[in-house]
Amino acid sequence: MSNSPLVSICCLTYNHEPYIRDCLEGFVMQQTNFIFEVLIHDDASTDNTAAIIREYEVKYPSIIKPIYQTENQYSKGVKVTSVYNFPRVKGQYVAMCEGDDYWIDPLKLQKQVDFLECNQDYSFSMSRVDVLIEKTKEIKKRKELVNPTQKEYFTLRDYLKSPFSQTSSFMFKNDDFDFPSWTAKTHAGDQTLVVLKTGLKGKIKYHEECFSIYRLNENSISFKAKYDVYEKFIETLGYWHEYLNYEYTTIFTLRKWKTRTQSNYSKHNVGLLMKIYTKIKLRLIDVLLKIV
Numbered sequence: 001m002s003n004s005p006l007v008s009i010c011c012l013t014y015n016h017e018p019y020i021r022d023c024l025e026g027f028v029m030q031q032t033n034f035i036f037e038v039l040i041h042d043d044a045s046t047d048n049t050a051a052i053i054r055e056y057e058v059k060y061p062s063i064i065k066p067i068y069q070t071e072n073q074y075s076k077g078v079k080v081t082s083v084y085n086f087p088r089v090k091g092q093y094v095a096m097c098e099g100d101d102y103w104i105d106p107l108k109l110q111k112q113v114d115f116l117e118c119n120q121d122y123s124f125s126m127s128r129v130d131v132l133i134e135k136t137k138e139i140k141k142r143k144e145l146v147n148p149t150q151k152e153y154f155t156l157r158d159y160l161k162s163p164f165s166q167t168s169s170f171m172f173k174n175d176d177f178d179f180p181s182w183t184a185k186t187h188a189g190d191q192t193l194v195v196l197k198t199g200l201k202g203k204i205k206y207h208e209e210c211f212s213i214y215r216l217n218e219n220s221i222s223f224k225a226k227y228d229v230y231e232k233f234i235e236t237l238g239y240w241h242e243y244l245n246y247e248y249t250t251i252f253t254l255r256k257w258k259t260r261t262q263s264n265y266s267k268h269n270v271g272l273l274m275k276i277y278t279k280i281k282l283r284l285i286d287v288l289l290k291i292v
Contacts, residue, residue, distance in 0.1 A: 006034035007109055008091035008174070012080055013040060013099030014072070017047040019215060024056045026103030026212070028063060032110045037065055039085045040099075044069040049099070079184055086177045094174050096193075100215045101168040108211040112171040115205055122153070123202025124172045124194060126165035127211040134217045142166075142214075154204040156195065160240075160251050161289045163191055168212035172197045182239045187232040195240050230263030250292045258285040 009027055013020055027038050042050045050068050057064040065088070073080050086094075093113060097103065105111070112125040131140045151158070158164075167190040179196060186192045198204060234256050241252045265278040 004035065005037040005091045007032075007036040007093045007095055007113060007171070008089040009036060009038045009095045009097065010081055010085040010089070011038060011040040011097050011099055012043065012085070013045060013049050013053065014043040014074065015045045015047050016049045016099035017045070017052065019100040019102070020049050020052050022102040023097060023099050024053070024064070026097070028056070028060055029106045030103070030109045031106045032113070034113065036063070036095075036109060037090065038063055039088050040064065040066045041080055041084050042066060042068050043074055043080060044072045077184075079189070081189070082177070082179055082183065089174055089177070092174055093171055096170040096190075097168045097212065100217060101166075101212060102215075103168070103212045105209070105211045108169075109171075111207065111211075112205075115207075116171065116173065119203075119205070121203055122205050123175075124170070124198050125205045125207065126171070127169040127207035127209060129166040129169050129212050129214045130210050132213050132215045134215055139213065141210075154206055156198045156204070156244075157248060157251070159191075159194055159198070159204060160248055160255070161292070162286070163194075164206065166190065166212075166214045167193075168214060169207075170194075180243065182243075186236040186239055187229060188236055192236065192240070195243065199244070230259050230266070234259050251289065254285055254289050254292070258282060258289075261285070 011023065011027075013023075016023070024038075030036065040053060042053055050066075053064070053066050053068075057066055067084055073084070078084075093116060095109060095112070108127075116122055116125055128142060130142050132138070133140065154164075170190070170193070172193075176197075183192060183196070194204075237252050237256055237259070241247075241249070261278060261281050265274070
């Protein structure tokens with residue numbers, strides 16, 4: 001076995017004290033025939049998150065490789081993953097998981113590496129991710145946005161029409177981290193990552209089994225999304241469109257329409273007729289996205 005890690009796991013944490021042990025246990029339980037490293041970045045947590053990470057750093061010094069910030073970088077507009085974690089990557093493959101999500105399959109890394117090693121024309125691996133409703137502790141099977149039995153593989157076109165996984169299941173090849181300057185302005189970093197790492201050049205593997213759990217937390221940024229977040233996502237869609245040389249124009253038009261509908265519904269969610277109208281409109285957009 002080589003002394004160098006084959007996989008680098010990138011993890012961001014901030015005030016994840018109630019969740020970080022689940023996340024770290026998901027990493028250290030991985031059963032692999034290769035070395036992996038965990039590049040964890042704590043963004044100046046004000047709770048005991050950093051102390052818990054230090055426990056694991058002492059116990060697994062060859063695996064857990066943290067950065068402990070004294071000032072919060074996210075609040076300064078810093079894209080923490082691309083600035084602090086990606087430059088430290090040593091592995092041939094990169095896996096992702098946020099500090100409030102966690103892995104449930106001890107063979108997750110091995111399964112993804114085995115596939116990517118044997119299928120060089122694939123550039124990205126992802127899986128089904130189930131959802132933990134933090135308030136009720138109920139785990140729900142994520143609604144399938146795709147039918148994985150319908151296709152041998154997926155492309156960026158398929159993903160752009162309806163993103164069908166979540167960051168905690170991602171694995172991709174470590175081949176280029178020279179990201180365009182516009183990425184500093186984007187929303188939806190997980191989808192931006194798929195656009196950049198897949199582009200027009202590689203296939204996406206979708207594993208039908210569930211590898212990880214996404215925690216739906218009322219304190220999370222995504223849960224508290226407001227009107228301006230929708231507007232920023234529309235701006236992000238424009239960046240993707242330009243980066244992809246204006247491919248998939250119909251898909252981007254429909255997704256902008258859907259995002260505007262969601263933002264207006266979120267801002268002006270009043271009355272039964274408004275709810276009915278919005279649901280019909282969103283359903284129509286989903287149907288059109290399946291057709292194009």
